[in-house]
Amino acid sequence: xxxxxxxxxxxxxxxxxxxxxxxxxxxSGERIAVAPQAxxxxxxxxxxxxxxxxxxxxxxxxxxxxxxxxxxAADAGAxxxxxxxxxxxxxxxxADDGLGAADRAGLDTVLCANNPAQAAAAAALGPDAVxxxxxxxxxxxxxxASADPxxxxxxxxxxADVDDSVEVFCGAGVSTGADVAAAADLGATGVLLASxxxxxxxPESVLRDLVSEI
Ligand SMILES: O=C[C@H](O)COP(=O)(O)O
Numbered sequence: 001x002x003x004x005x006x007x008x009x010x011x012x013x014x015x016x017x018x019x020x021x022x023x024x025x026x027x028s029g030e031r032i033a034v035a036p037q038a039x040x041x042x043x044x045x046x047x048x049x050x051x052x053x054x055x056x057x058x059x060x061x062x063x064x065x066x067x068x069x070x071x072x073a074a075d076a077g078a079x080x081x082x083x084x085x086x087x088x089x090x091x092x093x094x095a096d097d098g099l100g101a102a103d104r105a106g107l108d109t110v111l112c113a114n115n116p117a118q119a120a121a122a123a124a125l126g127p128d129a130v131x132x133x134x135x136x137x138x139x140x141x142x143x144x145a146s147a148d149p150x151x152x153x154x155x156x157x158x159x160a161d162v163d164d165s166v167e168v169f170c171g172a173g174v175s176t177g178a179d180v181a182a183a184a185d186l187g188a189t190g191v192l193l194a195s196x197x198x199x200x201x202x203p204e205s206v207l208r209d210l211v212s213e214i
Contacts, residue, residue, distance in 0.1 A: 001180055001214045002169065002190030003207075004110065004131075006035045006054060006082065010198035014040045017197060018047035020204035025049065030211040035082060038068050045077020053081040055088050056107070058097030070098075070105035080108030082192075083127070086135045096125055110169060110192065116154035119168065123159040129167035130159050131192045137172035139195050144172040145182035156187035177212035184214070 005021060007014055014036040025032040033050035036043075045051040057067035073081060083098045084090050090098060095111060102109045111127035113119040114135055122130045132155040137144050145152060152170045159168050170188045174180065175196025183191050193210075200206045 001030070001184050001188075001211075002129075003030065003032045003180065003210050004035065004052060004082075004169065004190060004192045005033065005197045005207075006052075006085070006192060006194045007037065007198050008054070008087065008194050009037065010194070012198045012203075015043050015047055017203045018044040018049045018051070021207055022047055022049040024204065024207040024211060028208075028211045028214075030214055032207065032211070033080065038073065038076075041073060041076035041078050050079060051077050052110075053078045053107070054085065055083065056081045056098060056101055056105075058090070058094040058101055060101070060104075070101040070107055074105040074107055078107060080110065080128075082110050082112060082131075084112045084122070086112060086114065086133055086138055092121075092125075095122070099125055099127055110190075112192075113155070115151060116158040119155040120158040120162050123162040123166040126163065127166060129169050129190060130155070131169040131171055131190075133171040133192065135172075140173045141175075143174045143176075143179035143182065144170050145174070145179055145186055145188075147173065149182075149186055152183065152186040152188055175206065175210075177209045177214075180210055181213040 035052040169190035171192030
């Protein structure tokens with residue numbers, strides 16, 4: 001199971017979390033990545049953890065003020081990017097172009113979706129993975145795997161029907177090793193989480209717990 005920690009814009013120390021994640025990944029042998037604010041990509045990558053962007057713009061080099069160029073994210077140390085996160089929705093055309101930009105820069109991609117129908121549509125665009133996250137469960141205390149297991153199982157089936165090479169992750173409320181194990185039981189191959197780590201008093205213990213039942 002891939003554990004992808006999105007720090008969003010939380011008031012946390014991205015480098016301390018990156019160092020903790022690198023240590024837990026090394027000790028456990030599990031794959032953990034951290035997605036900080038774009039301005040902190042280099043600092044997080046320098047901490048030695050797999051680093052992801054939260055978003056890249058669907059543009060090439062040129063006159064695109066305020067954009068996050070995929071090549072710039074890659075140069076800063078990112079190896080992958082989220083696209084179409086629930087808090088950073090984009091149009092279908094921009095999702096397609098964003099995937100093209102990520103591909104051009106050599107970034108892995110996770111395209112987010114709200115539900116199984118969107119997951120199928122997302123899979124049709126050919127990302128490396130689709131992450132299904134019911135928006136109403138994001139930032140909550142109960143994991144999607146227990147609060148709405150059907151949305152995960154149905155997304156796994158819907159994506160496999162479109163393209164069985166696309167992985168399915170799930171997210172929203174994931175914060176414990178039991179949540180990760182439950183997601184795996186439903187067919188997910190990764191989890192996308194944020195508040196459970198970013199808002200924790202001791203992020204390293206949460207990270208250790210997250211990989212404890214894989
Ligand atoms: O990107 C992460 C997801 O939106 C889940 O956030 P959460 O773990 O705070 O529910």
